[in-house]
Amino acid sequence: MVKRSLTTAAQRHGIALCLCCIAFVASLGFAIEKEPLQEYRGRRERLAERIKGNVLVLRAAPDQELVKYRQEPNFYYLTGFDEPNAILLLDAASDPPQEFLFLPERKRSEERWTGPKLGPGSEAEKRTGISKVLSTTEFDSTLKKAEEQAKAVYTLKDVENEIAYLRQVKSATEIAFLEKAVRITLKGQQAAARAIGPNVMEYEVEAALEYEFRRNGAEGPGFPSIIGSGPFSTILHYDKSERRMQAADVVVVDIGAQYAGYSADVTRTFPVSGKFSPRQREIYQIVLDAQKLAIAKVKPGVRISDLHQAAMGHIRSKGYEKYFVHGTSHHIGLEVHDAGDVSRPLEANMVITVEPGIYIPEEQIGIRIEDDVLVTQTGHRVLSIFPKEIPEIEALVKR
Ligand SMILES: [Mn+2]
Missing domain, CATH: 3.40.350.10 (Creatinase/prolidase N-terminal domain)
Structure with missing residues (x-):
């Protein structure tokens, strides 16, 4: 029972002070960075x-x-x-x-x-x-x-x-926020790899990785998480996560934690069984090589269209041009597809993705590999340092 009548003026004053403290903490202590x-x-x-x-x-x-x-x-x-x-x-x-x-x-x-x-x-x-x-x-x-x-x-x-x-050009603090968003996203990728397996629902993978986002201080996903297995690995923005994964599938995990308002964007493609089929390996390696060629080009003065040409050139040389159906890069920041003129030459302190992919619906094989890359004075620095070689990816799923 609340004995309101017994509260002295001094106590009331104390309570008021206390509420002030809570208001103060609520307005400063828990605000995002x-x-x-x-x-x-x-x-x-x-x-x-x-x-x-x-x-x-x-x-x-x-x-x-x-x-x-x-x-x-x-x-x-x-x-x-x-x-x-x-x-x-x-x-x-x-x-x-x-x-x-x-x-x-x-x-x-x-x-x-x-x-x-x-x-x-x-x-x-x-x-x-x-x-x-x-x-x-x-x-x-x-x-x-x-x-x-x-x-x-x-x-x-x-x-x-x-x-x-x-x-388009980030401040030192914005870069630090993006780095933190990337770090949390990589924890999510790790959790996703652990959760993936035959007969597991895609939404279980989504839940596992978004749990890591939130518990590591992210506001949440910066965009709807994409966990696309089998036929859905070839649907670029599939975000339903409703399918039960099958042992023979690959699964595209395209995710980004949002920290202090800034969103990362990192994709890995995993074999559900822990082992790629020979055909999946073949396609995976082409995408990986294309991605490495494009990342190697990142430096001030280069345009996003140059990166696309590098990735596309390799994919075309292998005969898969018509299966690479999206751009190679976009800026990230307060929006995951960040604002700005994409034809503007790169400058130091811009942060972009590099993410070629090959999607073959008739074979139910979709492969995308995406990293976040900071443009530096002399070249670039990959922010999303995370395994992507075939044996590494397989080992992550097998755990
Ligand atoms: Mn992206």
Whole structure:
């Protein structure tokens, strides 16, 4: 029984302090890792430079009930702010440019459902590093004032390419987040290999690897896990995981953990029995050699189309051109198929996948091998160091 009447003022004070502590911990201690605030500020400054004379209005993703909140990636990239219904106003018509973040006023009754939110004011200014954090009720009048001297008012659509250009080259912290996402993904691959076997359901493999994701601190999969065996090994984005694996199958495991908002993307193809058939080995080796040729090409100045030509050239020379039906590379980052112009030559600190594949539906053989590769000043560094030679892959399944 709660003896409310016996609570002294001092105790009430203590309880209030205690609740404050919980709120404090909830808002700081358990938040996902962020980059240093000056990193986000630097991006806003670079963007302001690119849209000089104009005003930009960017809106955060709205809240949805019973759906895990995901901030709009461009908004997150510029602010590191992951709560709904905020508005960023970048006034690049002023000299120097000014920036405002507008937040809804806190509503204590709603916070019973949502947990504490950041409201306008000095605490938000400190936590976001944005110099003015005002109430959303002040947005209209602030915009009106900024508009007076601006050439145009831009929205996300107008600046998407500008932001994508910045997003393609990763900061040191972004690379660290991606490395962590990759490390967790590799634990998932290991768990997948352990779980694979004849008569096992694909969803058991999915459960085993996603368990590793979460218990190692990932937010979850960055995209629906692909565990495709037998005929489904040839379906590129099969994500149902409903099939019972058969001893003669290969199984494509294309997965990526998301850490601090950043998603890895690593694929291995395993023989369900622990041993490839001669025909599966033959195809596997072609894909592996093609992948190695493409990875060897990665360095600043090279284009993704050059990597594709390297992989495709090898696959074509073996007569399987028509079975290689997708691109070889894409950028990864806040989105697993990250934003940006794919024809832009590679630069240091970009992170891409290299993932050729051969898919022969009439033989129910699909093989894809995918690694995540950091472009360095002089060449590249493979982030996803994980077995991929035939004997190694077989040994992983046999355990
Ligand atoms: Mn991929």
